[in-house]
Amino acid sequence: MSVLCYNKGCGQRFDPDKNSDDACTYHPGVPVFHDALKGWSCCKRRTTDFSDFLSIAGCTKGPHNQEKPSESVKPEVNDGKPKFNECITQAPKPLESIQRPSPDEPFSSLQQKISPSLEQALEKLKLTQENAQEIKEEDSDEIKIGTSCKNGGCSKVLFSLPAFPIRNHGTLNLLSQL
Structure with missing residues (x-):
């Protein structure tokens, strides 16, 4: 029966009865990721490619390990300081609350206001359309x-x-x- 080795960098299957003291080549350190470089804390070799990092041969020989390592939980550092300065501001309340009219009330027409700039733009548009029609009449092939x-x-x-x-x-x- 074969068992999976849980040493870092090994991951091979082995027979526990034939496990010798130098059967496994593994990394006793932890993986290090700094900037774009990846490597092991126990080795000097660094690489930028993740597949090359996974294929770095172990630097230590020892027996295969069939016990799954416990999940190491990093202790939470609490300085007692808030992570950000919290500043709560409230918008001023309106002086008068506007009441919604009843749906039974009849609709009223809103007063339409046209700004002077819109009137000028419409006048220019009208003039350009008239000029375009005159030019069209002049450019026709008909004499x-x-x-x-x-x-x-x-x-x-x-x-x-x-x-x-x-x-x-x-x-x-x-x-x-x-």
Whole structure:
């Protein structure tokens, strides 16, 4: 029958009848975790990887231990001082308590107040929408009778369209029967 060894760093199964004085290699010290380094208090070797820490070979030889170690409880240090300065403040109580109206009372309308900054913002929005509509009308491909020529230096007014508009290399040209 095999029993688990409870020595630190061993964890092997052994037969209690064949347990010799040098059968187990273990660490008699405690694990040390300082900054990023891990190691045993009985050894000088330190590592940053936890799996390497677990694989550090024991530094002491002795018999296997089949007794489970008791849970060591650290004594609680009490200085008698509070951990933080406790300062309790209370909010001032309201002078008058507001009573909730009865649910049977009829509803009343609230007065609506519009701030001057909101009025200005709405006015600007209205103007920008009107300007956008005017620009949209000017940029349309449709040429209306009575429109002045858009070519630079020409100020003739269009009376009729003798032909249909043709797009040529991104510009609008009119085919005329001249």
